[in-house]
Amino acid sequence: MWRIVGENITQQFNRRTIFRNISFEIKSGESLVLIGPNGSGKTTLIRIICHLLRPTAGKVTYLNEGKRISFEELQPHLGLVGPYLQLYNNLTAFENYTFFSKIRGLPVDVERFRDLMKRLGLAGREMDELRTYSSGMLQRMKYVCALIHDPDVLILDEPTSNLDEEGVQIVYRIIEEQKRDKILILATNEPGEFRFGDKQIHIAA
Amino acid sequence: MKQDVLLWIFLIIWIGVGAYLFYLDRQVRSLKKRFLFHEAKSEK
């Protein structure tokens, strides 16, 4: 049972306050959606939660079975899909997959790789370098790399950007599955996707 | 000849420090101007 707790997180950039005193708590089986106009700091908050950025004030704590864990212990259980996260374009899909499996301490499971590629509609492109992929395909590949280790915490920043209708449906199914017994955090501008969040945080501009 | 080297060194040090203080003084003046301008603007 995983928990992530945010305590009055404040972030300033060049002395301008982006948001102030945001607190939240989310457990396995719950989902949280961050709502706010463009540039309101949704992505900044996600990057703070994912330990990619230190908040100006406040802190984020990660717990597993009630015991506090460091971010490093959370890393092998975390998946993130976001526009600012690029994969290795000069390596092939399979090479990317191999790296992300090994760095998370998993054996390279070719079967699972094929299933994920098929599930995301990328079957047949396993050995192509990612720079030959279209932006929609790259977005799907990010899901492949984020779901290798069946993450207990899945965080999606603008989950359906660059995706066609079929891609959007695939992502919605992934979201539904993840919500059932794992943590899902979602940041989006699409009102249609607000429904996925049991809890909501509104970040003012 | 010896004395003027000493004098030059003495002067250079104090001119350097003085110039820097003058530079800081310039900064304070421009800050004051900015502050007054800002205050006038907010009163309007």
Add this chain to the structure above:
Amino acid sequence: MTSRSTLLHKAWYVFQKDLHQEFRTRYAINAIFLFAVTTLIVVSFSIGPAGLSAQVLSPLLWIIIFFSAMSGLSHIFVREEEQQTSDTLRLVAPANAIFLGKWLFNAVLLIGLEILIVPLYLIFMNLEVKNPGGFAAIILLGSLGVSTVATIIAAIISRASARGALFAVLSFPITLPILVSAIHGTGMAIAGRPMVEMMGDYQILFAFLVVIFTASVLLFEFIWII
């Protein structure tokens, strides 16, 4: 802290990934080898026949090594920022593992380069090294130091609007103790002085390597996650 073994494993995987990317693009390898070889040829062409003393040829060798490092060792971090893959890496691996992996890549790249250009340098400058063992040890120890400083400074400038010049300007003062001792030690080795005279340089190079490596590992986290 992850247990030591997984940390080293992750560092190894980061190193493997970078090696893989490097063979695919060969950007850093081209930069560093081309620079070193062209400098070597220009130097040997112009002053090779002059038969200069070890006191000149030893610093010259280290100048070539230092600036070769400056031409290629920043790429390991700059590439991550330019291709926006640094966040991906930040997400999946702890800071220490990343620093170790990147450090290993730079050390292997620089020492690999030296295996090629140092013998060439000795041939072109027809320089006869009387104490080859001591010479190799000094070069190795000095290069480990240079690659450590280059790695941590590369991490710093990759987060700034990295301009090439900044890399050399920032690295030089920190690398100075290595260069001074290495130049002195190399000169001794070429002249074949007794080992006891070179002991001082070995100690300084080794002590500095340990200190700067530890400082870099501790400070890297503050560079990697602002």
Add this chain to the structure above:
Amino acid sequence: MLKNDRPWFHGFKIFTFVWMIFVIIGSIKVAPEATGFVSTSRVVFFHVPVAWVAVLAFLVSAVFSIRYLRKKQMEDDIWASSSAALGFLFAILATVTGSMWAKHEWGSYWNWDPRETSIVILLLIYAAYFALRSAIDSQETKAQLSAVYSILAFVTVPFLIFVVPRVIFTLHPQNPIFTNEPKQRMTPSIRWVFFASLFGFTLVYYWILRLKVDIERIKQRMTEMEDKS
């Protein structure tokens, strides 16, 4: 706004001013022609303290950099960068006056005497520090990266102090003009004025540092106010 300025600061300014007057008078009046004390060696009353302040400013900057990394208070970054700016100024002054004295005393503007080398290296470190700061626009990143760099440089300095003199000898074995430190041959009266001057310059350093820190603080408040409106 800013808390009312420290009342003691006014007294401090007067004390420093008077102290420096005595130092200057003392440096001229002190008994010349003491054993081997040539009149130009009086420069030691000014050149050496300037170099000392350059080093002190660097240490202060490194200390505040460590504080910044631990507590991430912008205040610490202001102190670190202001002290470094002052250190840079004094390092330049020390280098210029040092080479003038060397020209007069040893005949050449520069001859890589260990002290000359180490002050120039300190100058390089300051130049690199400010080159880095000017290459970053985000305040937080600029503060953090320059703090890291100043700590790295701080770790390197002991090696420089240890390595540079040792090697300079052998690089120029035929360096006859290396004169030992005039300070050792100081008589008590000269030593007293020298340390008074050292203390005086440290007070001047703190005075200017205080000014610069307050200016940076006001500047920060001003931009915050302007951002809000």
